[in-house]
Amino acid sequence: MRNSRTVEIAVGVLAALGVAAFIMLALQVSNISGFGEDSGYTLTARFDNIGGLKVRSAVTVAGVRVGRVVGVDVDRETFEAVVQLRILSAFDQIPEDTSASILTSGLLGEQYVGLEAGGALDVLGDGDEIVLTQSALVLEQIVGQVLFQKATEPSGE
Numbered sequence: 001m002r003n004s005r006t007v008e009i010a011v012g013v014l015a016a017l018g019v020a021a022f023i024m025l026a027l028q029v030s031n032i033s034g035f036g037e038d039s040g041y042t043l044t045a046r047f048d049n050i051g052g053l054k055v056r057s058a059v060t061v062a063g064v065r066v067g068r069v070v071g072v073d074v075d076r077e078t079f080e081a082v083v084q085l086r087i088l089s090a091f092d093q094i095p096e097d098t099s100a101s102i103l104t105s106g107l108l109g110e111q112y113v114g115l116e117a118g119g120a121l122d123v124l125g126d127g128d129e130i131v132l133t134q135s136a137l138v139l140e141q142i143v144g145q146v147l148f149q150k151a152t153e154p155s156g157e
Contacts, residue, residue: 051136
């Protein structure tokens, strides 16, 4: 009788650990998790077009995640997209002439912000703005430009 109860408790503990591991994995995959996030500092970048960039999208330097997008808004005077980036405090030496681009990863087309460090000695701090930006490439616009160009080219007759 005692042996059966011990086995039941062990199975219950393993099942609970399995459920907890599954929940942690689901949170990590869906980018909802706040576990292990450092407070960091906020930077701002302005783009003409952000494509499908969303809050909680990754911010990377050389492919390494260094932060997240924490806000997306529109400047009502210039009609540019204003993106707030939360950078982990471990990455506090980002040069002030760094450029930001909106890139696409994988087959699903998830968009993220890629930072390319410059060579300046001064670094960006909390509340600073990244001036050099490159907007997202929108596939529909590229296809439209190619089709329009083909339609307006004179035929070689």
